[in-house]
Amino acid sequence: MKTKVIFRKFKEGDVIALFPEVPGTNNLNTFMSYQHIGQHGSADDGIIEITRLATEKEYIKLKRELRLIGYDLEVCCRYSRKMFENKRTELQNMRSQK
Secondary structure, eight states, rough: OOOEEEEEEETTOOOOEOOOOOOOSSSSSSEEEEETEEEEEEEEEEGGGGEEEEEHHHHHHHHHHHHHTTTTTEEOSSHHHHHHHHHHHHHHHHHOOO
């Protein structure tokens, strides 16, 4: 199964991979993220407002790193309502398993 990812770039130059359908915490407004330094972590969905979409040239190294650790990626360009709803369902499933 492919994992949806959106690559964004900070003004300072760092690229971050956002996994829009994977909850970052119990808060519905977060999702899992990954960077070269720090690796996996939670990101607030407001990060989309302070970053821009990364180009393939900018994210290729991070994409390669993610594939090396086992991800099968589907690169997306925007955070959609459907992704948000899929994340909500995943979070509900996680809560019910406790």
